[in-house]
Amino acid sequence: MDDLRTTYEALLRELRKGAGCTIQKLSEDKYSELVLALRSRLLQTGKPISLESCRNELQAIAKSLEERRIRESFLAALRLDSRYQADTLLGRRSAYLSSIEHAADAESRKLRADIRTLERRENKGIEMVARALMDDHVSDANIGSLAPTSSDQVDLHLTRKSHTHFYSETGSVIRSEHRAWTQAISENANPRFPIYYQLFSENRRGLVDIQPLYGCKLVSLEETSSGTVKAILEIFKTLTPEDGPYPIAWNINFRSENRAASHVRWTVKPSLATSSEFHLVFHEACVPVRAWWFSEPSDIRAQIEPSEEEGRHLPLLDGGRYIYKVFDAKKYDTLTYLGIAYAWE
Numbered sequence: 001m002d003d004l005r006t007t008y009e010a011l012l013r014e015l016r017k018g019a020g021c022t023i024q025k026l027s028e029d030k031y032s033e034l035v036l037a038l039r040s041r042l043l044q045t046g047k048p049i050s051l052e053s054c055r056n057e058l059q060a061i062a063k064s065l066e067e068r069r070i071r072e073s074f075l076a077a078l079r080l081d082s083r084y085q086a087d088t089l090l091g092r093r094s095a096y097l098s099s100i101e102h103a104a105d106a107e108s109r110k111l112r113a114d115i116r117t118l119e120r121r122e123n124k125g126i127e128m129v130a131r132a133l134m135d136d137h138v139s140d141a142n143i144g145s146l147a148p149t150s151s152d153q154v155d156l157h158l159t160r161k162s163h164t165h166f167y168s169e170t171g172s173v174i175r176s177e178h179r180a181w182t183q184a185i186s187e188n189a190n191p192r193f194p195i196y197y198q199l200f201s202e203n204r205r206g207l208v209d210i211q212p213l214y215g216c217k218l219v220s221l222e223e224t225s226s227g228t229v230k231a232i233l234e235i236f237k238t239l240t241p242e243d244g245p246y247p248i249a250w251n252i253n254f255r256s257e258n259r260a261a262s263h264v265r266w267t268v269k270p271s272l273a274t275s276s277e278f279h280l281v282f283h284e285a286c287v288p289v290r291a292w293w294f295s296e297p298s299d300i301r302a303q304i305e306p307s308e309e310e311g312r313h314l315p316l317l318d319g320g321r322y323i324y325k326v327f328d329a330k331k332y333d334t335l336t337y338l339g340i341a342y343a344w345e
Contacts, residue, residue, distance in 0.1 A: 020079025
């Protein structure tokens, strides 16, 4: 746990540099652990987990710091105070020091300091915010990546996968249907393989129910306190690479009334993957206003809406009730997150 707090402190110091805490910087892979910690806090309160929400949550933690000189120094340095929005750390520090130097009230002028003293105050704030993130840390939650871990050595590989997600009149995801084709990558392949799920809109047990449809059976299911589910499926025959693709299917029922987080995705592992398709079916009473596809090494980046010029926005069909995207997975030679993201408002 001390190592994790040290990691948070290092990431906050890095985030302080340059342009400060911006949505663009939070989308970078190196800040993923910090983003996951902020998402964990957001999930516990049922809030959205967008990068903007993560930035707002970091700001809220800082605003809760009791000591004014620590609180204000941190907020200004990380560009979380609307009064200090310079693109450089020196610019934000200079603007903050100037404001307290020329403040009308005596209490504010007591906060006057040189740059070195101001940096020490910022560092103290960083330590306190990192400690606050540790207090809410859920050690067994796997929020950001639901790809198999390095300990899951499997002999079967999903080559094609179709995902269909159905949403309620309040925007909660109520069911998803999965059709896939798996292929052996070794002789006498182990017929068992893991699948992973996390309902991003809520953070508790009992939200995910997996039901095999054909070609496989459910062998075991593990669930963390945050609701992350690891299931082991077993196909009905032992495959060899010469057998080619084997079809399987399963449904997932979700027990949550919270409005769904704004993206769905699948992790493509080269080099056998050939295609992936997504179908999103919304209730007419609650449809998104925009949607776009993504292919990224981290799904954190998926939440940044692209510009119109990038050509990644998707048409909202049937009055917004239907969105789809078919990916050619053969073109990706590294582990990649493919999927659809959307905006509710």
